[in-house]
Amino acid sequence: MTAGSIPGALAQACADVSEAGPGDEVAGVAPRFVARPAGVTEAAAVLAAASSLGMTAVPRGSGTRLAWGSPPASCDLVIDTLRMNRVLEHAAGDLVVRAQAGVGLDQLAAVLAEAGQRLALDPPGLTHPDGAGAGTIGGVLATGAAGPLRLRYGTPRDLAIGITVVRADGTVAKSGGKVVKNVAGYDLGKLFAGSYGTLGLIAEAAFRLHPQPAAASFVTLDAADPDEARAAVAAAAGSPLAPSAVELDRPARGEPFRVGVLLEGDAAGVAERTVAMTGLLGSGSVAPDPPAWWGGGAAAAADGTLIRIAFWAAELAGVLRAVDAAAAAAGLDPAVGGSAAAGVLYAAVAEGAPASAVAQFVTDLRAAMGSGGSPLAGGPPQRGSAVVLRAPAGVRAAVDLWGPASGLRLMRAIKDQFDPEHRLAPGRFTGGI
Amino acid sequence: MGDGSRAGGETHDRAGNPRHGRDGEAVRAAAEVGRAAIDALVPRMTEICGPDGVLTDPAQLATYECDGLTSHRCSPGLVVLPTTAEQVAAIVTACARAKIPFVARGSGTGLSGGALPRGDGVLVVTSKMRRVIAIDRESRRAIVEPGVTNLAVSKAAEPYGLFYAPDPSSQVVCSVGGNVAENSGGAHCLKHGFTVHHVTGLEVVTPDGELTWLGDGTGAAPGYDLVGAFVGSEGTLGIATKIIVKLTRIPEAVTTLLAAFRTMGAGGAAVSAIIGSGILPAAIEMMDALAIEAAEAAVACRYPEGAGAVLIVELDGPAGDTARETAAVRAICEKEGAYEIRAAHDAAERTAIWTGRKSAFAAVGRISPAYIVQDGVVPRTALPEVLDRIAELSAASGIRVANVFHAGDGNLHPLVLFDDAKPGAEQAAEEVSGAILDLCISHGGSITGEHGVGADKSKYMPKMFGPGDLDTMQLLRCAFDPAGLCNPGKIFPTPRLCGEVPGVRREPHPLVAAGTVDQF
Numbered sequence: 001m002t003a004g005s006i007p008g009a010l011a012q013a014c015a016d017v018s019e020a021g022p023g024d025e026v027a028g029v030a031p032r033f034v035a036r037p038a039g040v041t042e043a044a045a046v047l048a049a050a051s052s053l054g055m056t057a058v059p060r061g062s063g064t065r066l067a068w069g070s071p072p073a074s075c076d077l078v079i080d081t082l083r084m085n086r087v088l089e090h091a092a093g094d095l096v097v098r099a100q101a102g103v104g105l106d107q108l109a110a111v112l113a114e115a116g117q118r119l120a121l122d123p124p125g126l127t128h129p130d131g132a133g134a135g136t137i138g139g140v141l142a143t144g145a146a147g148p149l150r151l152r153y154g155t156p157r158d159l160a161i162g163i164t165v166v167r168a169d170g171t172v173a174k175s176g177g178k179v180v181k182n183v184a185g186y187d188l189g190k191l192f193a194g195s196y197g198t199l200g201l202i203a204e205a206a207f208r209l210h211p212q213p214a215a216a217s218f219v220t221l222d223a224a225d226p227d228e229a230r231a232a233v234a235a236a237a238g239s240p241l242a243p244s245a246v247e248l249d250r251p252a253r254g255e256p257f258r259v260g261v262l263l264e265g266d267a268a269g270v271a272e273r274t275v276a277m278t279g280l281l282g283s284g285s286v287a288p289d290p291p292a293w294w295g296g297g298a299a300a301a302a303d304g305t306l307i308r309i310a311f312w313a314a315e316l317a318g319v320l321r322a323v324d325a326a327a328a329a330a331g332l333d334p335a336v337g338g339s340a341a342a343g344v345l346y347a348a349v350a351e352g353a354p355a356s357a358v359a360q361f362v363t364d365l366r367a368a369m370g371s372g373g374s375p376l377a378g379g380p381p382q383r384g385s386a387v388v389l390r391a392p393a394g395v396r397a398a399v400d401l402w403g404p405a406s407g408l409r410l411m412r413a414i415k416d417q418f419d420p421e422h423r424l425a426p427g428r429f430t431g432g433i
Numbered sequence: 434m435g436d437g438s439r440a441g442g443e444t445h446d447r448a449g450n451p452r453h454g455r456d457g458e459a460v461r462a463a464a465e466v467g468r469a470a471i472d473a474l475v476p477r478m479t480e481i482c483g484p485d486g487v488l489t490d491p492a493q494l495a496t497y498e499c500d501g502l503t504s505h506r507c508s509p510g511l512v513v514l515p516t517t518a519e520q521v522a523a524i525v526t527a528c529a530r531a532k533i534p535f536v537a538r539g540s541g542t543g544l545s546g547g548a549l550p551r552g553d554g555v556l557v558v559t560s561k562m563r564r565v566i567a568i569d570r571e572s573r574r575a576i577v578e579p580g581v582t583n584l585a586v587s588k589a590a591e592p593y594g595l596f597y598a599p600d601p602s603s604q605v606v607c608s609v610g611g612n613v614a615e616n617s618g619g620a621h622c623l624k625h626g627f628t629v630h631h632v633t634g635l636e637v638v639t640p641d642g643e644l645t646w647l648g649d650g651t652g653a654a655p656g657y658d659l660v661g662a663f664v665g666s667e668g669t670l671g672i673a674t675k676i677i678v679k680l681t682r683i684p685e686a687v688t689t690l691l692a693a694f695r696t697m698g699a700g701g702a703a704v705s706a707i708i709g710s711g712i713l714p715a716a717i718e719m720m721d722a723l724a725i726e727a728a729e730a731a732v733a734c735r736y737p738e739g740a741g742a743v744l745i746v747e748l749d750g751p752a753g754d755t756a757r758e759t760a761a762v763r764a765i766c767e768k769e770g771a772y773e774i775r776a777a778h779d780a781a782e783r784t785a786i787w788t789g790r791k792s793a794f795a796a797v798g799r800i801s802p803a804y805i806v807q808d809g810v811v812p813r814t815a816l817p818e819v820l821d822r823i824a825e826l827s828a829a830s831g832i833r834v835a836n837v838f839h840a841g842d843g844n845l846h847p848l849v850l851f852d853d854a855k856p857g858a859e860q861a862a863e864e865v866s867g868a869i870l871d872l873c874i875s876h877g878g879s880i881t882g883e884h885g886v887g888a889d890k891s892k893y894m895p896k897m898f899g900p901g902d903l904d905t906m907q908l909l910r911c912a913f914d915p916a917g918l919c920n921p922g923k924i925f926p927t928p929r930l931c932g933e934v935p936g937v938r939r940e941p942h943p944l945v946a947a948g949t950v951d952q953f
Binding site for chain 1 (some may be wrong): 634648651772812814843899911
């Protein structure tokens with residue numbers, strides 16, 4: 001292909017535009033061009049050019065979670081943020097960092113470690129030994145991805161304190177700032193976190209940081225059934241021992257549940273609390289390093305169908321039984337695991353499973369999550385949710401990946417305001433947004 | 434629409450306009466049309482809320498003319514006091530149909546005029562919706578109504594070993610609904626976060642009257658984070674009718690230290706050293722000599738004599754960790770020049786230490802007839818420089834400034850003191866106050882850390898945000914409230930036009946058609 005086929009407006013907007021090639025597909029949809037802006041100004045020019053050309057566009061970081069969400073209804077242009085890879089400001093004394101969207105979580109972690117600090121986000125990939133594969137800060141924000149530390153520190157929306165975005169028409173807008181405490185104006189960071197690129201391109205973000213704990217300890221034990229698992233998780237999470245994470249994992253039906261508790265702090269405190277936690281749980285082995293399944297297991301499955309189940313923590317046993325019942329009915333045996341005390345589990349179904357069976361599994365699971373309403377009187381109509389984060393093409397065709405969402409009318413109205421022509425990641429999100 | 438000749442209608446037509454509002458014939462004419470429209474709503478509101486739930490008497494209306502920011506006053510056109518979410522939905526529907534603006538109000542303790550009523554609108558007061566509906570110990574969640582007080586949630590959760598972490602100073606009276614609107618913080622948000630970190634679901638009435646849930650309580654509901662968008666939107670996106678909050682395990686240990694320093698510089702250095710050591714206290718508060726003087730005069734808090742600054746550091750968590758951190762903080766304070774350190778280990782001792790700090794705002798009344806409270810934020814490392822500059826501003830203008838602030842997160846609460854009996858004094862104080870906000874912005878901070886923008890600080894928004902930023906924020910507003918009826922005039926200095934509103938009357942407003950008023 002020649003550069004001549006790249007529309008002039010696009011070539012003018014960005015120094016690095018090329019024809020798309022193999023490997024540029026977004027959930028199976030092949031784009032025509034890839035633009036790699038070097039900063040927010042160039043990114044704004046790219047989006048303005050895409051607007052003038054009527055092009056649909058999908059933002060991309062390192063592509064770690066690019067397969068998450070529904071396939072775009074159309075994708076003329078991929079906007080790749082990997083050249084936007086500068087850490088703009090690490091104000092160590094303020095425990096704040098500002099960075100461009102294409103900065104990798106691993107790259108950021110290395111910078112912060114020099115000051116004994118961390119961004120308390122550990123989505124699958126980061127906890128693995130090489131630290132790579134966790135994605136970019138833009139991608140993590142856009143997908144709302146989080147790992148075990150979500151119990152104590154929340155998800156990207158809780159740690160982002162400022163955001164700079166580029167709208168569909170190229171308008172650059174910021175909200176928040178670089179101070180942790182700030183209520184001036186609407187917090188667009190919350191809206192863009194988990195928006196899957198449907199509202200605009202995340203160009204830069206500022207995050208609140210935490211001190212890197214001096215010591216860590218992992219207390220793990222096996223639980224024979226959902227009730228035992230729930231009891232252990234509830235005891236750990238309800239204790240005054242300040243666990244940073246309480247995780248659960250079961251690779252296959254018939255195997256015991258593995259419960260893991262992460263304690264962090266100064267060495268003496270971790271030692272004391274480890275003893276106390278072991279006593280509280282009645283058993284358990286102790287290690288300074290995470291077990292192999294930590295932050296991995298089902299959540300880190302490399303292929304197949306990945307489902308995120310969100311629920312009220314007290315419902316853990318019921319949810320685990322619902323997963324088993326739905327899986328048995330569909331003839332599947334998914335791995336199950338995740339941040340049980342924070343009310344988030346993942347179920348991973350192997351790549352080769354029949355699409356119809358996976359669709360039935362998801363449908364049954366949703367029926368269980370939706371039935372009977374909230375566990376508390378007066379609560380919302382849904383007990384929780386089961387969202388298919390990623391699935392093979394056959395499964396995507398057989399089931400709605402997102403399931404029901406309350407407030408969908410408002411979500412559509414938001415999309416209409418931010419992207420009136422529906423050119424950004426069209427069709428990737430809840431309700432076909 | 435009513436014609437305004439209804440019995441009793443004329444008794445309201447002196448309803449106040451916003452203090453800083455424009456005057457003149459056109460405005461007055463428009464206000465009278467608004468008055469008639471509101472009078473016409475009274476029968477419907479009475480149907481919805483019952484006669485006890487609708488206030489029309491000017492004397493009663495006047496009690497709602499301001500929130501905690503008393504410099505902005507406006508008597509509401511009408512006050513309604515619903516008891517259920519369905520009533521709120523019916524009220525908002527009626528307002529939306531009649532195109533009458535409405536403002537929600539909880540306990541009215543806000544400090545930015547966020548609940549400042551409209552003379553041509555309805556004030557929806559949630560104070561009768563004050564049930565803690567349910568608590569789920571194991572999920573660490575509670576469902577509450579918006580009028581319930583912040584402290585009541587923690588009291589209800591206490592038997593389960595849990596508490597509601599955000600704790601604004603007004604927590605005894607402020608409402609959770611108001612906290613949601615303002616994304617309230619409090620002294621302990623340094624460690625425990627703000628309201629937005631503790632809300633996982635909201636039942637709301639949207640500005641067109643729909644009763645719907647945002648989020649499902651799990652904190653991981655599919656779709657856009659509408660809860661995150663709503664919290665802190667200052668009542669401009671709808672009215673919350675139920676709130677699902679996260680509850681937090683009551684810490685095993687709490688220790689509170691009071692450290693006295695000769696200078697603000699020494700106190701500030703201690704703050705930086707504490708944070709630099711990797712300790713994250715629950716709270717770090719600081720007061721300067723003038724604030725201490727005021728607190729002594731008001732509540733005799735008996736802080737150490739001769740202090741140029743006092744620091745209150747509170748640590749919470751597991752007992753062993755807290756004890757070691759307390760020792761470390763004590764050592765840091767001594768190293769940085771603290772000449773007296775007191776420690777509290779129980780509730781009574783803790784109260785003794787906090788009394789001075791918590792009374793500081795009210796206490797300045799003892800040393801000054803009037804004052805303006807600011808809420809600017811600076812990066813913590815910029816605190817020493819900013820405090821020096823505030824001192825210079827104070828010296829140059831002759832306006833005294835007492836400093837009380839959340840030092841851990843750089844949230845200043847300078848109290849700008851003036852004598853409102855002296856001509857020009859208020860103006861001079863406002864200038865100093867504005868200059869302090871300019872300082873915050875120039876250091877990369879914010880014009881408000883926890884009080885909100887409201888009616889008070891919207892004029893400063895363009896200093897912090899560009900036109901593209903403000904325009905983009907208002908896209909969210911347009912998605913929720915295209916008609917612009919929900920707490921209009923707050924946050925944004927210039928409202929964005931939202932384009933055509935689906936399902937809304939297309940013909941021009943009668944007054945526009947008659948050439949009486951311009952629509953925009």
